[in-house]
Amino acid sequence: MRILIVSDTHGYHKNLDRALESAGEVDMFIHLGDVEGGEEYINAVVGCEKHVVRGNNDFFSDLPKEEEFYIGEKKVFITHGHAYCVSLDPQQIKEEGKARNADIVMFGHTHRPYLEQDGSITVLNPGSLSYPRQEGRKGSYMIMETKDQGEAEFHQLFL
Incomplete structure (x- = not known):
């Protein structure tokens, strides 16, 4: 399974389009917040399963603040992160993930x-x-690519 993970597009779609094109066929799309009104655009251009959460700049959005779901055997917890002081240190969000029994x-x-x-x-x-x-x-x-054995590999990519 191939999963495209993005964040902080802030309503600008040019680089989102480039990432979608570069990623090729994906089975799942995850956006970690600050879409700033881009929900309709994402729904129009992404044809696979989607998980999108609200960021601190998504003021009037109905998107969920957080979400938990499974990718294969892996429990995933997604959030924008501002409520967990991630700008200072990722330790608080890591501890929250552990408390939720998340793998990712x-x-x-x-x-x-x-x-x-x-x-x-x-x-x-x-x-x-x-x-x-x-x-x-x-x-x-x-x-993110998952293997048949449930192992996950992560590839950081740049435009």
């Missing part, structure tokens, strides 16, 4: 890619497609 925690908000795999839990942030803040300032996203 995904968040956005910082506009910086992040990936930590410590054996019991994976914590990740794909960065921002529209307003990247890491060195080089290239829009970023992730591809």
